Amino acid sequence: MRHYPLLLAHELRMLAVSVATYCAAVLFLLLMGLIYFLVLYGYNSQIESDPPMAQYFQLFFIPVFFVVPLLTMKSLAEERKHGTLEAMLTTPATTLEIVLAKYSAAYLFYISLWALTLLFPYIALLFLPGVRDDSPMRDVASLAGGYLFVAASGLLYIGLGILASSLTRNTLVAGMLSFSMLFVLIMCGYLARNMSLHDNWLIHAQAAVDYLQTFRTLEDFSRGIVDTRPFFLYASNTILVLGVTTLVVESRAAA
Numbered sequence: 001m002r003h004y005p006l007l008l009a010h011e012l013r014m015l016a017v018s019v020a021t022y023c024a025a026v027l028f029l030l031l032m033g034l035i036y037f038l039v040l041y042g043y044n045s046q047i048e049s050d051p052p053m054a055q056y057f058q059l060f061f062i063p064v065f066f067v068v069p070l071l072t073m074k075s076l077a078e079e080r081k082h083g084t085l086e087a088m089l090t091t092p093a094t095t096l097e098i099v100l101a102k103y104s105a106a107y108l109f110y111i112s113l114w115a116l117t118l119l120f121p122y123i124a125l126l127f128l129p130g131v132r133d134d135s136p137m138r139d140v141a142s143l144a145g146g147y148l149f150v151a152a153s154g155l156l157y158i159g160l161g162i163l164a165s166s167l168t169r170n171t172l173v174a175g176m177l178s179f180s181m182l183f184v185l186i187m188c189g190y191l192a193r194n195m196s197l198h199d200n201w202l203i204h205a206q207a208a209v210d211y212l213q214t215f216r217t218l219e220d221f222s223r224g225i226v227d228t229r230p231f232f233l234y235a236s237n238t239i240l241v242l243g244v245t246t247l248v249v250e251s252r253a254a255a
Helices: 004-016 019-045 052-057 061-072 077-082 084-089 095-127 140-166 171-196 200-212 214-222 229-254
Strands: none
Touching (some): 004 095, 019 052, 019 061, 052 214, 061 095, 061 140, 061 171, 077 084, 077 171, 084 095, 095 140, 140 171, 140 229
């Protein structure tokens, strides 16, 4: 892994000058800011059954659907389109180092965008006089749990985006494929859980479905209940996805 730091620095520079990166950042911050203040307004105006931070993080998938494709769709598809991927593979750097560098750069930007949303409670405190220091929107346990979930799930989401980018030369197709993978992963667990509640033949699989159910895990984390099993789930599947991506890149280069 001697060449990994140099490759990572290069990928970070490429993301820093990419128009798609700034589009993703602006759209993400505007959307999450809107969601935050709408949840805050709803909490102050009426009695809600769920804690406000739980409501806020339950909508995390909305920006994920477009931020992850925008950050990852050019990573390998653009290299293949311009023929630079083959040139990179002729250097002393290994295929795994190249894939990990592109993955790490996208993941760091993804986490950085979420880290910027930590400013929302302070902005609300400065500009909204009705918000107190002890507001539930500033609950440390809920914030920590929610962001831990975002960091853990982001490992797999970014990995899927990199995998999608390795499967095609067209960046638009890579973005659509990434969106489709994320949609299936996030939403099908929710649908499967609801179906299992009404079908007797699926009752025996309830525990497994709950373990894979994104929103159930998110609900626990956003309430400050942290379980180690989701970390293992996301980390192990990320390793699998990156391994498949490495094999795909090697096979495409050899073809």
